[in-house]
Amino acid sequence: MSLKxxxxxxxxxxNKLYRFALRIVGNVAEAEDVVQEVLIKMWKSRSQxxxxxxxxxxxxxxxxxxxIDKLRSKHRQTSTLxxxxxxxxxxxxxxxxxxMGDTVSHIRTLxxxxxxxxxxxxxxxxxxxxxxxxxAEVLDIPLNQVKVNLFRARQxxxxxxxxxxxxxx
Amino acid sequence: MDYKHIETLLEKYWQGxxxxxxxxxxxxxxxxxxxxxxxKTYQNLFRFFKQxxxxxxxxxxxxxxxxxxxEIVESPETPVVRLRPYRKWMQIxxxxxxxxxxxWLWPNDSVTPKKxxxxxxxxxxxxEKEALQFVTQTLQLTSRKLNKGTQTAADGISRVKSAxxxxxx
Numbered sequence: 001m002s003l004k005x006x007x008x009x010x011x012x013x014x015n016k017l018y019r020f021a022l023r024i025v026g027n028v029a030e031a032e033d034v035v036q037e038v039l040i041k042m043w044k045s046r047s048q049x050x051x052x053x054x055x056x057x058x059x060x061x062x063x064x065x066x067x068i069d070k071l072r073s074k075h076r077q078t079s080t081l082x083x084x085x086x087x088x089x090x091x092x093x094x095x096x097x098x099x100m101g102d103t104v105s106h107i108r109t110l111x112x113x114x115x116x117x118x119x120x121x122x123x124x125x126x127x128x129x130x131x132x133x134x135x136a137e138v139l140d141i142p143l144n145q146v147k148v149n150l151f152r153a154r155q156x157x158x159x160x161x162x163x164x165x166x167x168x169x
Numbered sequence: 170m171d172y173k174h175i176e177t178l179l180e181k182y183w184q185g186x187x188x189x190x191x192x193x194x195x196x197x198x199x200x201x202x203x204x205x206x207x208x209k210t211y212q213n214l215f216r217f218f219k220q221x222x223x224x225x226x227x228x229x230x231x232x233x234x235x236x237x238x239x240e241i242v243e244s245p246e247t248p249v250v251r252l253r254p255y256r257k258w259m260q261i262x263x264x265x266x267x268x269x270x271x272x273w274l275w276p277n278d279s280v281t282p283k284k285x286x287x288x289x290x291x292x293x294x295x296x297e298k299e300a301l302q303f304v305t306q307t308l309q310l311t312s313r314k315l316n317k318g319t320q321t322a323a324d325g326i327s328r329v330k331s332a333x334x335x336x337x338x
Binding site: 031035154 | 192210221
């Protein structure tokens with residue numbers, strides 16, 4: 001694969017890869033590290049890229065796996081969380097969340113409180129606009145599980161938004 | 170956009186039942202300046218999605234890629250050397266030869282003389298006298314062949330003659 005083809009088939013997805021990595025690792029520098037690693041690996045295995053029907057999905061999968069590995073590695077070092085990447089950070093109360101103001105950062109906090117598979121599914125659907133089939137391929141889960149994850153994620157967000165309203169803030 | 174329609178789409182959205190096109194309609198509606206007061210609760214959610222979709226990395230991955238993998242050289246595509254340069258021309262020649270062979274060997278009506286149909290009608294017996302004559306000759310031939318003597322033939326002839334005489338009368 002030439003550099004020209006690599007740019008159009010791999011490098012062109014860097015923004016999407018970055019956003020996905022960021023959603024998992026929660027840190028800009030680490031997300032960029034992940035994307036850089038993905039791009040280098042994809043270049044080094046460019047001779048095999050022709051066999052993939054969907055290069056973008058393959059890049060996203062690699063991003064997911066490297067992001068999760070990075071998260072696990074970080075949490076092993078800090079050893080504060082029992083599970084490496086199950087960041088169920090539903091620790092802020094609705095009152096505390098509402099205190100953050102009527103801004104979109106409140107939504108970011110809600111999303112970060114989701115279990116990782118629900119959070120990733122919501123990222124890929126509501127932000128990246130991917131189909132259920134594409135999401136299933138990237139996350140390596142059955143199609144039904146994609147629908148279940150999305151349903152649960154959206155129900156949680158809806159409940160939290162309604163609760164915020166009922167505090168009258 | 171009719172807010173009732175949006176309300177219906179929103180209900181579908183929470184159930185995880187909207188299509189990508191319907192979700193696009195929701196994003197477009199909620200990213201307007203003003204939305205129906207009953208739907209204001211959810212405006213931040215869709216604004217968040219739009220903002221997140223615009224995020225991108227600040228790192229120059231292309232430059233870093235060149236640093237990390239010096240074998241990448243911006244050069245023209247390496248020309249592909251055909252190992253069998255005449256293969257294409259041989260295929261064309263073979264096709265032409267096949268067409269010519271079919272043309273030459275295909276049966277041509279003007280060359281092959283048509284077999285004349287036999288006009289059997291001229292051999293048909295049309296008259297009774299002809300029929301008598303035919304039968305007589307046949308019996309004589311039979312007699313000669315079987316070597317049964319003239320008496321057998323004469324008997325046959327006389328029986329036929331008497332029958333035909335009755336018909337003619």
